[in-house]
Amino acid sequence: MSGHDTSSQLRSVLPFEAEPAAVRDLRRAVRGQLTAWSLPAFADEAELAVSELAANVIKHVGRGSAATLVLEAAGGRLRVELHDRSFRVPVLSSAACDEECGRGLHLLAGMALDWGTLLTATGKAVWCELSADPELRCRRVQRAEAALANYRRELGAPLLQSRSAQILEESATDLIADLLHWVSAKGGDPDGLLDRAQMHYEAETA
Template identity: 75%
Template sequence: MSGYDNSSRFRSVLTFEAEPAAVRDLRRGVRGQLAEWYLSAVVEEAELVVSELAANVIKHVGRGTTATLVLEVAGDRLRIELHDENYRVPVLKSVACADEDGRGLHLLAGMAADWGTLLTATGKSVWCELPAVPGEQCRRVRRAEAALAGYRRDTGAPPPLPGRSVRFLEESATSLIADLLHWVTARGGDPDGLLDRAQMHYEADVA
C-alpha cells in the first residue's frame, strides 16, 4: 500500500497496486482500522467485501493498476469504496451454478445494506454499506471527540499535526477537564468527588 490519509477520525484512505499480495495487506489494514474504530463485529464482512472488490480490479482492470480503498463510518453504516481508473461499470447478472465468474457482485449485494457503482472523473467507484452499530465504548469515544473538537474550536487551538494527534490533543483534554472542575467548584460542587466518580464510571465501563 503506497498511501494513507487519515484526515477524519472515521475516514481512512488506502492507495495500493492491484496485486494478489496487496489484497492480504488490505485485509490486514481493514482489520486494524476497524479495531481502532471499535467495529470488530463487522471485520469479517468488511474483509470479504474488500477482498472481492480488489480481486475484481486485478482480474477485470489489470494487475499493477493503481486503486484506492476508502473506509468511512457514517451513522450506523460502514461505507466501503474501491476506486480504479477504468470506466467500465460492472453489472449484476444471473449466475449459473457452474459459472466461475460473476459471483463477487452477488456476494456484495447479498451482504450489503446498500451498494452501487459511480463513474468518477478518473474512472469508477464500486461501493457498499455494511450495518455497523458501534458499541457503548465507541459511542463514548465519539461523544468525547465531538466535545473536544468544540472546545478546541472555542479556544482557538491549532489543528493537530499528522501522526501526533493523540498526544497533541491530550493537552486540550487536560484543559477541558480543568475547566469542568472550575465549573463544578463555582457551583458549590466537589471537584475531587467528581474525579473519583468519573474514575469509577470509567473502570466499570472497561472492566
C-alpha cells in the same frame, strides 16, 4: 492506513497496486483500522467486501493497476469504496463461475445494505454499505434466504418449495463450502474465516 474523525465521521484512504499479495494486506489493514475505530463488528464483512472488490480490479482492470480503498464510518454504518481507473461498470447478472463479477457481486449484494457504482473523472468507484445494527438482522436473514434461493436456481436445482427450511439449509451448506473454496483461492484461511464468522455471529446474538 490512517483515518481521522470529522463531525463524527471516520474516514481512511489507502492507495494500492492491484496485486494478489495486496489483497491480503488490505484485509489486514481493514481489520486493523476498524479495531482502531472500535468497530470490530464490521471486520468480517468488510474483509470479504474488500477482498472481492480488489480481486475484481485485478481480474478485470489488470494486475498492477492503481487503485484506492476508502473506508467511511458514520451513523452506525460502514461505507467501503474501491476506486480504479477503468470506466467499465460491473453488472449484476447470473453468477456462472466464468462470468465477470458473477458470484462475488452476488455475495456483495447479499451481505450489504446497499451497493452501487459511481463514475469519476478518472474511472469508477464500486461501493457498498454495511451495518452492525442488531435491528437490521431481520433484513439480513431475508437477504440470506433470497441469496440461497437464487444460489439453488444457479445450480439448476428444482425450484419447487425452494424456500422450505430443509432445502435452504442444504443450499446453505453448499454455499458455505463454495465460500471456503473462494477464500482459499484468494489466499485466505478458511478455518480462520469460520472461527471469525462464529465469533461474529455469537457477538451479535449475545
